[in-house]
Amino acid sequence: MESIQYYIYLIPALASFAIIALASSLIAKLFNRYKLPLVTGYLVTGIITGPYILSLISTELIEKIRFIDEISLGFIAFAAGSELYLKELRSRLKNIGIISLSLVSIVPIIGTVGVLLLADYIPFMQNLDLASRTAVAILAGTILVARSPSSAIAIINELRAKGSFTQTVLGVTMIIDVSVVILFAISSSIAISLINKTSFGFGFLAIILVGIISSILLGILIAKIISFILGLKIKDYLKIISIMALGYAAFLVSIELRNFSHNNLAYEILLEPLLIAMVAGFWMTNFTKYRIDFSHLVKLGGPFVYIAFFTLTGAALHLDVLKDTWLIALAIFLLRLVAIVIASFFGGVLAKEPAKYNHIRWAAFITQAGVGLGLAKEVAVEYPAWGEEFATLLISVIVLSELVGPPLFKWAILKSGESNTKATHAEFDGNNDAVIFGLERQSNILARHLQDHGWNVQIACLKSSLPEISKELSSNDLDIIDLDAIDFSSLDRLELEHVDAAICMLSDDENYEIAKLIYKKYGIDNIIVRLNDGKNIKKFHEIGVTTVDPSTATVNLLSEFVRSPSATSLLLGQSENQDIVEIEVGDKTLQGVALRDLKLPLDVLILSIRRKGQKLLVTHGYTKLELGDKVTVVGSLEGLKEVSLKLGQSKLE
The missing domain is CATH 3.40.50.720 (NAD(P)-binding Rossmann-like Domain)
Known part of the structure; x- marks a missing residue:
């Protein structure tokens, strides 16, 4: 009976959240217009619609649809694993490995010590004993290591960046995103041991190792299942749903095994669901023939997952806690920044990277997003006593990183000289x-x-x-x-x-x-x-x-003469008293004027308009002119001169 009531409540709850998620996607596009990440737009929408402002998403609703978090986390981990393509990293693997090791070693140590020193100023840590404080600090220090491959790739594509600096940064970002999940699995086991007051020893290390190896093996098994699914002749959306279901299954198996081992064994077996999904994504990309297909499906389903996950994450933020801890969040953000500067410089020196890169590389590692948020949310689920407050604090740090990181990464690429963006050309001066x-x-x-x-x-x-x-x-x-x-x-x-x-x-x-x-x-x-x-x-x-x-x-010219002799003759200027020219619109009064409203000579015809590098192959009377348009016109020489003057070009080409 209770399950029936649950589903009766769940259907309208999901419907209302779907409407809010749709609004979130539209609001995020507004953020993107101002060069802010889409993720920020999703988070802000979630915060506004959450229980502390508009209450469109209530605390009860958040609890009821918690499974959306787990489905999304699995999918995000699949995506993160799929980004690590070994063949692309082989040429600089040694340097990438050294810098990654430096970051994975130094950042969590500085982060853990820093959070432990700030414990008296963090409300939910004030009443914890030293062991529990240490557990919280270790988890926080681990999450501070996480990066954002999706943000890095977006910026690299935007700047068309290419070179040794860019390749190294991207490789380190990919390696760290996988490493941090393994590190989190170890840290989580240590944290549980500290909280439960169990001793460290060979048995404890063996349990951690068993959990990690089991997670890796389960990830490979899931990759085999995904390969089978991708081989089926079914629609893409069914394949995406199946991949999401497998990611969710990793969480269910992890929870059930933990509960079973807790009740029936002398120790708990802890599988790491994010590691399982990430290994599956990594395996699909590097050891199967479905690399391109899997990447395509991940990119296809990604936007829907990110909208749902980050909107719900924003709604779940405890603004009452954030009100008291925003200064702490800023302090942790600055602490992380210092740790990254030290670690990236030290790693670059050890790897014998050029000095000019060692001084700017830190700026490429600030951004955080998917995996970091996922780990913070997992802590919220695993440690109900203080997990939500912990997640709110860490998510605040991640949001700061997401706002500050992309501009810094752009600066680093521009400083390295590996940006290949097109410069803005001066306005047409009336002369060709x-x-x-x-x-x-x-x-x-x-x-x-x-x-x-x-x-x-x-x-x-x-x-x-x-x-x-x-x-x-x-x-x-x-x-x-x-x-x-x-x-x-x-x-x-x-x-x-x-x-x-x-x-x-x-x-x-x-x-x-x-x-x-x-x-x-x-x-x-x-x-x-x-x-x-x-x-x-x-x-x-x-x-x-x-x-x-x-x-x-x-050969091509002869072919054109055979297929369209009149047009080719006209194009080559062989038709008497006729020509084809391209005229740039320079008259500001023509901005927004439709072609049908232009008074043109009867012996000329507008063929196409090239606008900002794009070609409108088909023009009609309702096509509106913009300043700087390149208008291709065919007609008599006298008619072309008249059109040239009308469009604001003093000389005809």
């Missing part, structure tokens, strides 16, 4: 300017062709690699500039901030170096490279460069 890198007959012909279409053209060439033909070409009236080297100081002479197109006609290595520098500092949208080897096309496309392969260009 181009720079051609490389002095030869083709570049000479191209320069004159562009000049005939109203472009201002410079030709840049390296002094050290001027061909014999340069003497003949340099005597003409073209603007030719000799560069000492391919670097920012040389490129600055070309005033590239006002250039609209860059054409690279040197070797592939030189072309790539020039394109990369232009991408990072000057932000020119239109970079064209003449390829020498088709194998290099991928690296150019990664930084948004348009490539022309001479070995296939002629």
Whole structure:
């Protein structure tokens, strides 16, 4: 009868929480607009809707849907384990291992000692005896080690960071996220022993070892089951539900085994459910053929899990406790910061990393999220006497880390010089300017062709690699500039901030170096490279460069003439009195004006609009113009001149 009443209450409880979770996802997007993490938005929504403010989520409801925490924690651990891909870390595994060991050793020691010294100022620790205080401090020190792989990956992708510093930081983050779960399993066993006043000895160590080995073996077993599920021809959502169920099963097995051993054996067998799930994720990524499939499912289900978990976590925060301990939370945050600075510097020195990296690496390890929150919540479940207050304090530290960490990580990557973000280009000045890198007959012909279409053209060439033909070409009236080297100081002479197109006609290595520098500092949208080897096309496309392969260009052109002779003739300027041009919108009064409201000549047609690097292939009368749009127009030469003036461009291309 009680179970029926439970389910009668549970259904509307889940429905109401689902509505709040939906609102949480929308509110978090607002936070993201201001460069704040989505996790912060979920937590804030949970806090506002929780029992201490709006009471939309009551304390009773939180207790009833506690299983959502355990399902989410299992899934988050699967995701964390799947991020540790050994093949990607092999090249720097030694340095990653040394720095990870330094952090895993130093941070928990400093954290434990610091929390123990602050015990008299933490309300829920004031009445505990020394053994229990030590247990709390050990658990806190362990959780302070945790990192956030998801936040690290998001920032690395955002900055397009690549290099030894980035690779080492990411590897350390992955290793630590796995190590902290093993460390927590050991710390939890020690904490229980301290609280229960049981002695330390060989038997105690054997029990800890049995628990860890059993957790690892169970994780491998779950990975085998997941492999079987992924091999089935069923919908993705059913596979995701099955993975969530297996994560939840790890918690149920852990609880049941602990209760059974407590009641029937002389000692408790403690399995670590997060370690079980993390090992399963690690095994799926490194030792099965389903690495990509598993990663896809984790990414697919992740957003839903994070919304539910972090919203519920925010609602469960004891604001009454936080009101009295926010200064302590700040002190622990600063203590953690100092510990990370010391550990990361010491580890870098031992690993013989460059000094410039050792001074900034600490900034990459501040962010915390999923696993740290998961461990804090697990303490809340395992130690009901003071667990909720403990979780509130540690979650406050994690929230601070989540707010401060990402900007610091961005700063570290920028300082390391491994960021590859595109610079912002200056606004169009009304003139079409181009720079051609490389002095030869083709570049000479191209320069004159562009000049005939109203472009201002410079030709840049390296002094050290001027061909014999340069003497003949340099005597003409073209603007030719000799560069000492391919670097920012040389490129600055070309005033590239006002250039609209860059054409690279040197070797592939030189072309790539020039394109990369232009991408990072000057932000020119239109970079064209003449390829020498088709194998290099991928690296150019990664930084948004348009490539022309001479070995296939002629064949492609002939093919276009066969399939669409009129359009190709028009494109190549072979149609008498007609052309295709791209005009940049420079008239501010046209902002927001629909194409249908423009008074255009009857003999012109707008084909497409390129906006902020994206192409609107299909335009219609209701498409609205924005300042800086690149509008592709076809028509008569007179009509094109009229459209050019109307859109605010003084010269026609």
